Amino acid sequence: MLGEYRITGRRAADISASIERAVGEGALEPGQLLPPMRELAATLGVNPNTVAAAYRTLRERGVIETHGRRGSRVRPKPATTGREKVRLDVPEGVRDLAGGNPDPALLPPLAGAFAAAAERGDRDPVLYGAEPVDPELARLARAALDADGVPAGPLTVASGALDAVERVLAAHLRPGDAVAVEDPGWGRTLDLVPALGLRTVPVGVDDEGPLPDRLRAALEGGASAVVVTDRAQNPTGAAVSAARARALRAVLADHPGTLLIEDDHGHGVVDLPLHPLAGVTRHWAFVRSVAKTYGPDLRLALLTGDDVTVDRVRGRHRLGPGWVSLLTQRAVVRLWTDGAVDGPAVAAAYRERRERLIDALAERGVTAHGRSGMNVWVPVPDETGAVARLLHAGWAVSPGARFRLSSPPAIRITISTLTEAETAPLATAVAAALGPSPSRSYV
Numbered sequence: 001m002l003g004e005y006r007i008t009g010r011r012a013a014d015i016s017a018s019i020e021r022a023v024g025e026g027a028l029e030p031g032q033l034l035p036p037m038r039e040l041a042a043t044l045g046v047n048p049n050t051v052a053a054a055y056r057t058l059r060e061r062g063v064i065e066t067h068g069r070r071g072s073r074v075r076p077k078p079a080t081t082g083r084e085k086v087r088l089d090v091p092e093g094v095r096d097l098a099g100g101n102p103d104p105a106l107l108p109p110l111a112g113a114f115a116a117a118a119e120r121g122d123r124d125p126v127l128y129g130a131e132p133v134d135p136e137l138a139r140l141a142r143a144a145l146d147a148d149g150v151p152a153g154p155l156t157v158a159s160g161a162l163d164a165v166e167r168v169l170a171a172h173l174r175p176g177d178a179v180a181v182e183d184p185g186w187g188r189t190l191d192l193v194p195a196l197g198l199r200t201v202p203v204g205v206d207d208e209g210p211l212p213d214r215l216r217a218a219l220e221g222g223a224s225a226v227v228v229t230d231r232a233q234n235p236t237g238a239a240v241s242a243a244r245a246r247a248l249r250a251v252l253a254d255h256p257g258t259l260l261i262e263d264d265h266g267h268g269v270v271d272l273p274l275h276p277l278a279g280v281t282r283h284w285a286f287v288r289s290v291a292k293t294y295g296p297d298l299r300l301a302l303l304t305g306d307d308v309t310v311d312r313v314r315g316r317h318r319l320g321p322g323w324v325s326l327l328t329q330r331a332v333v334r335l336w337t338d339g340a341v342d343g344p345a346v347a348a349a350y351r352e353r354r355e356r357l358i359d360a361l362a363e364r365g366v367t368a369h370g371r372s373g374m375n376v377w378v379p380v381p382d383e384t385g386a387v388a389r390l391l392h393a394g395w396a397v398s399p400g401a402r403f404r405l406s407s408p409p410a411i412r413i414t415i416s417t418l419t420e421a422e423t424a425p426l427a428t429a430v431a432a433a434l435g436p437s438p439s440r441s442y443v
Contacts (some may be wrong), residue, residue: 002368007035010046014120019054023078036063060175075194077403081191090396095118095422098398100234102269102374103416106349110331110339114264132314132323136333141288141302144267146275150286154310156303156317157324159267161289162188162301164313165227166196171312172259173224175196175241180218180226182210184377184403184410186234186263189227202405205233207371209240212247219251225259226252230274232266232292232373235403235412237354239372245275249319254278259309260284265301267295270372271347284307284309292374293343294335299312300328350374353415353423360427366434374416374433380434383409395426 005027012264017285019257022028027029034040041048055072062113066072090096138155147150158164169179175197178307181189183202193200201218203226204211210228216380218226230250231239240248250260264274269292278284285305290298317323335341361368361378370376380400386401390411400410411430419428 005038005286006042007362009054010044010050012057013132014335015040015044015046015051015054016057017044019058020061023063025072028074028118030074030076030078032074034074036071040221049088049146059194060197062197069252077376077377082199082287094394094396095166095426096396097228097414097418097426098396098412100375100412100414101296101416102292103271103349105417106341106346108335110295110298110335111305113334113338113340114156114327116334117327120330121327123329128322128324128325134326134329134333136337137302137329140336141304145286145288145304148276150274150276150283150304151279152255153286153304153306156310156314157329158287158301158303158313159299159321159324160291161301162192163299164285164287164289164301165189165261165263166192167313167316168259168261168303168309169198169225169251169285171197171309171316172283177225178218178221178223180215181405182227182229182233182238183407184229184235184400185403185405186229187402189330190403190405191438200405202407205236205238206409207236207238207369209233209238210242210244210246210248213377216251216254217247219255219258219411223262227261227263228277230264230266230276231270231272234265234373235375235398235400235410236377237370237373237375239270239272240275240277242273244276245277248277248399249280252277252323256281258283262286264290265289265292268341269346269350269374270352271344272372278305282306285309285313290332293341293346298332300324300332302312310423350416356420356423357418357427361430364427364431365437368425374414375417376413377410378413378430378434379408379410381409383411386411386430390429393429393433395429425440 005022008018037051038048041051063078064072101402141155178199178201180201180203182205203214203221220313258281259321282435283306287301287303289301307397354376356378358368358370368376368378383399389399398412
């Protein structure tokens with residue numbers, strides 16, 4: 001079961017550390033079954049309650065998962081090192097459409113904005129005790145949020161969208177609480193929730209966002225929070241429509257104690273209107289990252305929400321990193337006010353690339369989804385086989401397993417740099433990799 005690795009320790013902390021160290025070093029691999037608690041207790045000469053406590057610690061740390069009588073296994077993406085075992089390696093000479101990155105050609109140059117911010121910092125250095133949010137950034141953000149119908153609330157800044165989501169979840173939930181997540185959904189969120197000791201409850205999605213009946217079932221089943229992507233949903237490209245927003249708000253209104261987190265990472269590069277859900281639950285957070293618009297390395301996301309949520313996030317942030325670099329915030333302000341990115345033009349470029357591929361696939365009998373953003377989601381009968389055949393044909397796409405809990409198999413194709421000349425050959429290769437198969441839904 002464990003190969004050559006021997007779990008050691010007599011205290012719960014030592015046993016859990018031994019297992020986590022083995023996972024980090026690769027001696028215990030993702031998906032590997034661990035010994036039953038009583039069996040390991042007998043081997044180590046300890047009380048079964050000691051092993052149970054060790055396993056509980058590992059579950060709360062996101063290292064293992066337990067499925068009743070089927071036992072405990074190392075998580076497919078454990079919250080420790082050794083993640084290279086689940087990464088898709090793209091061979092030399094293969095066209096990489098798996099990364100999920102924006103088109104570098106559509107990102108703005110950063111040198112001028114940072115030079116201006118640095119010059120200001122030289123004149124008036126930022127010191128401990130400074131306001132954590134640049135006033136001009138807050139003003140610009142609030143004006144944009146108001147224009148999109150996001151409820152009024154205090155504003156703070158986090159180091160990217162996932163950092164914001166993590167801080168909001170940690171501000172309200174405890175290990176063991178359940179979080180409703182989109183399925184398929186953002187792989188990092190699907191990893192983060194169990195890494196915090198929380199339970200994921202899958203909610204199916206279609207092109208218009210989360211399905212209301214699935215969300216209702218999740219909340220009635222005890223989910224304390226829900227994470228929703230408003231536009232450019234990764235991986236499916238779903239975008240919450242006006243009708244879907246009304247239906248979801250009605251569901252949330254019946255569960256006012258739910259913590260609602262909305263991720264609008266596509267702001268600035270998506271040409272579909274925003275239909276926010278915030279305002280019907282007591283606690284909510286709305287997150288906007290600048291990664292897709294100005295570049296992933298800026299690590300900056302704007303966060304607004306109800307008074308309690310934002311106050312808790314600010315307070316915990318002060319005890320850790322303290323603040324997000326004012327240099328970065330001011331550079332973003334400069335990029336924003338200078339109009340460094342032509343948002344409609346960028347959105348149009350991504351839309352054209354998506355629709356061109358979806359149309360080409362449809363001509364070859366392949367159903368695909370991609371209402372917004374920079375990815376196309378293609379349901380497949382055999383995910384592993386499709387990825388392998390496409391690699392052999394010279395195309396690297398992402399296996400849907402990175403983004404799924406219980407939804408059917410699929411592949412994700414990032415179209416951000418896909419050229420017109422590449423579209424037809426890629427569509428032909430995808431059709432060949434799938435073979436004849438009936439149309440399928442991903443919900």
